[in-house]
Amino acid sequence: MKAAASESLPPLARNSHAMHCKLCLSGLPFSQVEMDSSRIALGFYCLGTLDLLGVLETKTTPSEREAWRNWLWEQQTHGRYGSGFKPSPYMTSDILLDEESEFDTPHLIMTYTALMSLAILRDDFSKLDRPGILKFLRSCQRGDGSFSASPNGGEADLRIVYCAFVISSLLDDWSGMNVDAAIAYVQRCSSYEGGYGQTPFGEALGGTTYCAVASLYLAPSTPLSPIEHRLSSSERSRIIRWLVQKQTSLGGFSGRTAKAADACYCFWCGAALNILGAGDLVDSAALASFLGKCQYQFGGISKAPSERADPYHTYLSLAALAIYKPKGTNESWELPQVDVLRNATVDTALWARNRIRAGEV
Ligand SMILES: [Zn+2]
Numbered sequence: 001m002k003a004a005a006s007e008s009l010p011p012l013a014r015n016s017h018a019m020h021c022k023l024c025l026s027g028l029p030f031s032q033v034e035m036d037s038s039r040i041a042l043g044f045y046c047l048g049t050l051d052l053l054g055v056l057e058t059k060t061t062p063s064e065r066e067a068w069r070n071w072l073w074e075q076q077t078h079g080r081y082g083s084g085f086k087p088s089p090y091m092t093s094d095i096l097l098d099e100e101s102e103f104d105t106p107h108l109i110m111t112y113t114a115l116m117s118l119a120i121l122r123d124d125f126s127k128l129d130r131p132g133i134l135k136f137l138r139s140c141q142r143g144d145g146s147f148s149a150s151p152n153g154g155e156a157d158l159r160i161v162y163c164a165f166v167i168s169s170l171l172d173d174w175s176g177m178n179v180d181a182a183i184a185y186v187q188r189c190s191s192y193e194g195g196y197g198q199t200p201f202g203e204a205l206g207g208t209t210y211c212a213v214a215s216l217y218l219a220p221s222t223p224l225s226p227i228e229h230r231l232s233s234s235e236r237s238r239i240i241r242w243l244v245q246k247q248t249s250l251g252g253f254s255g256r257t258a259k260a261a262d263a264c265y266c267f268w269c270g271a272a273l274n275i276l277g278a279g280d281l282v283d284s285a286a287l288a289s290f291l292g293k294c295q296y297q298f299g300g301i302s303k304a305p306s307e308r309a310d311p312y313h314t315y316l317s318l319a320a321l322a323i324y325k326p327k328g329t330n331e332s333w334e335l336p337q338v339d340v341l342r343n344a345t346v347d348t349a350l351w352a353r354n355r356i357r358a359g360e361v
Pocket residue numbers: 262263264265303313
């Protein structure tokens with residue numbers, strides 16, 4: 001079923017969405033308190049929203065941006081497992097409780113989001129401990145090829161593998177991992193449905209399918225796994241079919257079979273289809289219509305119409321709209337191109353790649 005024509009879309013409330021994220025960035029209102037354990041990730045979605053809307057320079061001051069850069073660098077830790085970023089000043093790890101380093105254990109997802117946030121803030125990365133990051137990556141890879149979020153323990157799944165792949169691509173150095181083992185792990189997460197589960201034999205999910213597809217395209221060719229043989233054409237078709245079926249009659253995507261549409265999956269499923277070269281199968285007018293209805297009246301975008309907004313769904317909705325621009329709409333819907341593999345604007349991803357690359361100081 002086709003949704004309403006894009007001509008009838010409401011304006012994209014850019015200013016309100018920017019203010020929602022600016023507010024969350026500066027004070028973490030009560031509705032976001034439960035996210036304190038991952039403040040770096042929350043900061044990434046807020047900064048990413050301002051970046052996508054092209055208002056970072058106008059809605060924030062140079063001293064605010066400097067304060068955020070300094071705060072992010074304060075989360076970089078150095079220890080026997082190498083260097084990475086911890087989730088927030090108050091985060092304690094659930095492993096190594098009897099060891100001195102417990103408060104400083106770096107976290108892979110937070111390291112990825114910290115690096116991207118610093119790139120959005122146009123940091124020069126002179127404080128980055130590149131050899132330390134590679135050592136940290138090595139200490140997180142497990143025998144089955146997967147990565148745990150923290151060294152020698154913690155959760156291990158495709159999301160964390162994806163973060164390790166993006167970090168390696170930004171360093172342009174893959175010596176922090178056994179690439180073949182990691183790719184084999186990704187392939188083992190393929191589900192009979194066509195999408196990818198969070199771990200082998202898991203139910204196919206939109207977010208982890210994105211992580212799998214992006215990872216398979218990010219990793220360089222190896223003798224054992226040439227990039228062109230990583231996905232057979234029948235496998236590719238199966239993934240595309242599963243992803244396309246996730247676009248619901250409301251225009252939004254759902255994250256798993258027989259679930260309701262949720263704004264974040266417009267990015268996870270839409271971006272995966274774009275990477276697979278199947279973006280023309282997305283009904284972009286219906287997608288924009290759904291996301292237009294998810295705009296919260298006081299700013300920000302929510303997971304579904306009439307729900308409360310948050311920076312996570314705001315950022316991912318805008319990123320989805322940047323990939324699938326609705327045709328014939330007014331300029332409020334204009335968004336910059338995104339680097340779909342690294343989940344940032346093309347300009348930010350390029351900044352990160354040019355300055356994080358190993359060997360440059
Ligand atoms: Zn969601």
